[in-house]
Amino acid sequence: MRDLKQIFTTYGYNEEETEQNEMVLDLMDDLCKKEIEPHALEMDATGCTFDVQTGKVSYPSQTYKILKKMAQNDLMGLAIPEEYEGAGLSFTLNNACYERISRADAGTSLLFGLQNSTSDVVEQFGTPEAKEHYLPKLARGEKIGGLLFTEPGSGSDLGSLKTKVTDDGSQYIVNGVKNFISNAGIADSFLFLGSTDPEKGSRGLTAFILDTENNPGFKITRIEEKLGLHSNATAEVMLEDVIIPKENVLGEIGRGFSIVLYELSAARIGIGAQAVGIADAAYRKAATYVKTRKQFGKPIESFQATQWKLADMFTKIHTARVAYLTAARMKDLGQDFAEYASIGKLYGSEIAQQVTYEAIQMHGGYGYVKDYDVERYYRDVRITPIYEGTNEVQRIVISRAEMKKNYAAD
Ligand SMILES: Cc1cc2nc3c(=O)[nH]c(=O)nc-3n(C[C@H](O)[C@H](O)[C@H](O)COP(=O)(O)OP(=O)(O)OC[C@H]3O[C@@H](n4cnc5c(N)ncnc54)[C@H](O)[C@@H]3O)c2cc1C
Numbered sequence: 001m002r003d004l005k006q007i008f009t010t011y012g013y014n015e016e017e018t019e020q021n022e023m024v025l026d027l028m029d030d031l032c033k034k035e036i037e038p039h040a041l042e043m044d045a046t047g048c049t050f051d052v053q054t055g056k057v058s059y060p061s062q063t064y065k066i067l068k069k070m071a072q073n074d075l076m077g078l079a080i081p082e083e084y085e086g087a088g089l090s091f092t093l094n095n096a097c098y099e100r101i102s103r104a105d106a107g108t109s110l111l112f113g114l115q116n117s118t119s120d121v122v123e124q125f126g127t128p129e130a131k132e133h134y135l136p137k138l139a140r141g142e143k144i145g146g147l148l149f150t151e152p153g154s155g156s157d158l159g160s161l162k163t164k165v166t167d168d169g170s171q172y173i174v175n176g177v178k179n180f181i182s183n184a185g186i187a188d189s190f191l192f193l194g195s196t197d198p199e200k201g202s203r204g205l206t207a208f209i210l211d212t213e214n215n216p217g218f219k220i221t222r223i224e225e226k227l228g229l230h231s232n233a234t235a236e237v238m239l240e241d242v243i244i245p246k247e248n249v250l251g252e253i254g255r256g257f258s259i260v261l262y263e264l265s266a267a268r269i270g271i272g273a274q275a276v277g278i279a280d281a282a283y284r285k286a287a288t289y290v291k292t293r294k295q296f297g298k299p300i301e302s303f304q305a306t307q308w309k310l311a312d313m314f315t316k317i318h319t320a321r322v323a324y325l326t327a328a329r330m331k332d333l334g335q336d337f338a339e340y341a342s343i344g345k346l347y348g349s350e351i352a353q354q355v356t357y358e359a360i361q362m363h364g365g366y367g368y369v370k371d372y373d374v375e376r377y378y379r380d381v382r383i384t385p386i387y388e389g390t391n392e393v394q395r396i397v398i399s400r401a402e403m404k405k406n407y408a409a410d
Contacts, residue, residue, distance in 0.1 A: 004096060004280075004321065011092065011329050021093050027073055028097045035066050036104035040231075043105060044376050048185065048233035050223040057185025057223060057233045066108055067141060067186070075112070077139025080119050084135030091120070091266070092328040095273040099321070102277025103284075106380040107231030109277065110182050111144065113270045118145025121191050121250060121263050122209060129247040130209055134189055146187030147267075148210055148237065149260060150180045156393050158193065159202030159257055163239060165194035172196075172208065172249075174217075174242040180387075184220055184235030188212045192244075193260050196253055207256035209248040217242040228379035265338045266331060267388045272324030272344030275352035275384040276317060282359035282377040283313045289363055289372070300362070309358050316351035323347050339401035346394040349384035356381045 005025060013021060043060040050057050070076050079094045080086020094116050102109040119138045122130060137143040154161040163176025174194055181190075190210045197204030212218045217240040224234045251259045287310055290301040300306050324344035330337035356378040360367035367374045385391040 004099060011325065017090075020089065021096075024075075024078065024087075024089065024093055025096060025100065028075060028100045031066075031069055031073060031075070032100055032104035035062070035069050036101065036108055040105040040108075041370065041373065041376070043107065043231035045230075045370075047230035048223060050185075050220070050233070050235075052222075055220050057220060057235065059186060059233065060231055063108065063111075063186075063231060067111060067144070070112065071141025074139075076115050076141040077119060077135070079116060080123065080135050080139045084123070084131060084139060086119070086135065086139040090328075090332045091116075091269075092325060092332050095269055095324060095328045098270050099273040099277040099280070099324075102274040103281040104277075105231055106274060106278050106377075107229040109274055110229070110232045111186065113267070113274065114147060114183050114187065115141075115145045116270065117147065117263055117267045118189060118191055120266055121207075121259065124262070125207070125250040125259050126209070127247045127249065130250075134209060138189065143189045144183060144187045146181060146183040146190045147263070148178045148181060148190040148192040151177060152179050155180075156390055158260065159205065161193065161195060161205065162198075163194040164198065165196045165206060165208070165244070167196070171246060172244040174210070174239045174244060176239050177236065178239065179236040180224070181235045181237050182229075182232055184223060184233040184237070186233075191250070191260075191263060193256050196256075200254065202257045203254055205256040205260075206253050207250040207259040208244045209250065210242065210244055211248070215242050227382055228376070229383060264389050265341045268341040268345035268394070269324050269327045269331065269337070271384055271388045272320065272327070272341075272348035275345075275348035275381060276320045276324060278377050278381040278384070279313075279317050279320070279348075279352035279355040282356040282374050282381075283310075283317055285372065285374050285377075286310070286313070286359040286362040289366075293364075306362065309362060313355045313358055316355055320344070320348040320351050339398055342389075342394040342397040345384075345388065346391050346398065349381075349391060352381045352384055 039062040046060040048059050077086035078089045079091050082088035098113050101112050122134050151161045166173050192208045192210035195204050196206040219238040220235045221238050222236045290306050291299055293300050327337050327340035327344045359374040360378055363372055363374055366372050
């Protein structure tokens, strides 16, 4: 926590802001220590379950308690403006909190991260009615956000998606299938991308808020058995005549793709933060373990090979933290942050693979069994180079931005 705080407070905040930021980070730290970390191993083991008959998803019981506590402590709407009952704090602080909660449990962190993504986009692109309706509820944790973008045939190539949206004059009607949907069974207010004009391809896509309340056509049809993130359900969703009211359009009809590109850019900063959080958790376990584990008559910490591993791991975590915080701060300052968001996500998710790998290595055989947590971090972190745009896609974003620059004229 000290490392995160130290870096975070170097970002040009005044004394009052620094005090406020520290207070929020302490609150998040306390909640993680009391409500999440002690239950993370069990939440991973229990996972989420799906009842095929009722279509109901159940989370570990602790998840519901954590959500309640986060809402009680006003942590669900940190970056939502005060006029909509949020805390009106920075996107940067929000992401530092995302790092902290990811250190405690990556699956649970998605509840926090996607709440932020949803409210950010509603605030930027929502109609006045939608902002009035959704933002206070998201801030109070009465509504939970999620993303309904991916389809079985459209992952990286979201522009090719097929889910159809028709306008019946008074409302929109949606039909299609979405898959790999996080927060499934808890989220009820999704950012949704569908095609309002299939002939126009990505220029015929429109973004909406899709509310599952009073919408029986929204059906979860399965949840995935997966490598990690067991405390969060990833689902396939069938959309059969799902209704979206007119005021839930985000931006303009046919301009949804650019809104989703904005969302993905901003959310990538969060994945950088999530990866750093998981890597930091693994690093802390390893740095602690090597002090107590003795071989050849001395703690393994005394071997130079171990010391250099610690140095490399910490350097990578620190650098990745600076990368995502820089992108977040650029967003707060109204600068073009897209390239830096991709850098934060790409670098953070790649070093996090290396750090969690080394954390297991430093535990020897004990790292391979569940009791020491590092096995879970290694599984959980594997998703970070994949979602919110694969790392191949991040390299495309970064290289395109770089090729536009003329360094010779600089
Ligand atoms: C646990 C989990 C949670 C998720 N949560 C959500 C969610 O909440 N909401 C949501 O909408 N989606 C979610 N997703 C979906 C996720 O964003 C996609 O899986 C991801 O974008 C990749 O799409 P894909 O799986 O179809 O892979 P593909 O796009 O099929 O990619 C396969 C491979 O091809 C590579 N590739 C593709 N195009 C190119 C290219 N042009 N150049 C080079 N390489 C390329 C990719 O990088 C990848 O390595 C989740 C996925 C998982 C596994």
